[in-house]
Amino acid sequence: MSEVQRRKYSQEEKNTIFDGEFMPHIDSMYNFAYRLTFDEDDAKDLVQDTYLKAYRFINSFEQGTNAKAWLFRILKNSFINEYRKKSKQPAKVDYQEVETYYNSDDVDYQSTTDLRAESVKGMLGDEISNALNSLAVDFRTVIILCDLEGFTYEEMAKILDIPIGTVRSRLHRARNLLKDKLRGYAHHMGYDTDEEEEI
Amino acid sequence: MDMNEETSQSRKLKCDDTSKCFQLLESILDGEMDNSKEVLKEKLAKCQPCFEHFHLEQAIRDVLKTRCTKQEVPTELADCIRQKIQDIK
Ligand SMILES: [Zn+2]
Numbered sequence: 622m623s624e625v626q627r628r629k630y631s632q633e634e635k636n637t638i639f640d641g642e643f644m645p646h647i648d649s650m651y652n653f654a655y656r657l658t659f660d661e662d663d664a665k666d667l668v669q670d671t672y673l674k675a676y677r678f679i680n681s682f683e684q685g686t687n688a689k690a691w692l693f694r695i696l697k698n699s700f701i702n703e704y705r706k707k708s709k710q711p712a713k714v715d716y717q718e719v720e721t722y723y724n725s726d727d728v729d730y731q732s733t734t735d736l737r738a739e740s741v742k743g744m745l746g747d748e749i750s751n752a753l754n755s756l757a758v759d760f761r762t763v764i765i766l767c768d769l770e771g772f773t774y775e776e777m778a779k780i781l782d783i784p785i786g787t788v789r790s791r792l793h794r795a796r797n798l799l800k801d802k803l804r805g806y807a808h809h810m811g812y813d814t815d816e817e818e819e820i
Numbered sequence: 821m822d823m824n825e826e827t828s829q830s831r832k833l834k835c836d837d838t839s840k841c842f843q844l845l846e847s848i849l850d851g852e853m854d855n856s857k858e859v860l861k862e863k864l865a866k867c868q869p870c871f872e873h874f875h876l877e878q879a880i881r882d883v884l885k886t887r888c889t890k891q892e893v894p895t896e897l898a899d900c901i902r903q904k905i906q907d908i909k
Pocket of ligand 1: 834835836837867868870
C-alpha cells in the first residue's frame, strides 16, 4: 500500500472504482468508525472524511486489489490523527489493568478454568458488545478487524502499520482482556462457572 | 455439541506451556496456520486446558460474529458522500 501515485485514472475509471470497490464497504466502515468513536456524528464524519481522502488519493489505489483493507487503513489513520484528540468519549486506556494482568504467569490458565464456553454461548449481543467496547482502543481494534471484519493477520499488519508478530500478540492480549470482561458478566449474571463443579 | 464429557479422562490436566499452546490454538482458529488439522487433533485429544481453551475461544468468536450488535448506517450517509465527491470533481 504505497502512497506513490502510479496510475492516472480517467474520470470514468474513478467513478467505477469508487462505486464498485469503495462504496460497498460503507456498512463495515461505519460500524468500525462507531466502535472507535462511540458517537453517531463522529462516526459519520470519520467515514465521510475517509471516503473523501480515498477519492483524492484514488490514483495510489490499484484497481482490483484489497479496497476494504485500503479504506480501513485510511479510516484508522484519520481516527488517530484527528478524532482521537477531539473524541467526545476519549479512549480510556487502563494501563494499570493491562500491566498487572500480564505480570501474572497464571493468566492463561485462569482464563479457561473459570469461564466456560457454555456461559459465553448464553450471553446476549449487548453483553458481548459492551465487553468489546470497554477494551482500550488498540485492543478493541484488533478484535474488530479480526473477528467482526474477518481480516487476516497480514491485512491487519498493513492496516495498523505493525509487524505480524505484534498483531498476533496484541490479539492474544486483547482476547485475554475480553475474557476478563466476559467472566465479570458471567459472575454477575450468575451463569455457570467451573468452580462449584470441580469438587 | 457435547464434547466435554467424552474421553476427558485421557487428557492431561496440566498444560506444559499454556502461553505457547493457547496462542497456537488462537492462530488456528483465526485460520492462520497451515496443516492445522493434525496439530489440533493432537492437542485437543491430549490436553484438557487446551481442549477447554479451544472451545471457549471458538464460542467467543461465534458470539462476536453473530451476536455483536451492528450499528445501523444512517441512510443519508452514502448520498452525503456522493454529493461531496461531486463537489470536488
Ligand atoms: Zn496444552
